[in-house]
Amino acid sequence: MTDSATCYLDHFDLDVTLRDAALDEQNRPTRRMIANASIGMHVEDAYYSVRELREAVSWIHEGEPGGKRKLASILSNPVGDDFQRCVYFCLAGRGVIEMLDDLMWLEDLLEARGRIAGAMHRRKLRARPLVTPYVADEPDGPVVAATADFRQGRSWWIEPQF
16 A cells, blocks of 8 residues: 555545445345444454354355354354344345355455455554444343254255245
8 A cells, every 4th residue: 555545544444345235225135234233343253253154054054064063052152242143143044045145245345344454454554443333242132042953944945036
């Protein structure tokens, strides 16, 4: 980056692509929902949370041992905030292929966001502060049971017909 780029990047809004994606009527509603859910989330936490969720869903879809246990663990985690559950339940029941497609899409957005944040940090540029959407660091309300033998419904096997 050149020095002239500094004036454009100082106090840069790291959530700008998420805000754009959330408002883009060309994106399907699920993508708009998960983009909105990611606004304000810590850069690394958001990326790794979505990546972990996508991996668990992929493992289940591919029949990998431990996939259901991993997803149950994510959804029943009593530590941390509700971000992963929020993203999962925005996509649940929509068909596993669409769910994976949306998770990969969000993962790509969050990875790019992280790369920009890293480049700004190395250049000692300040980003606009992220305002976390969560008011508590622990789950609010009941969490999913931690059992790995949950029944997979139709959305894991049948894709919606449009």
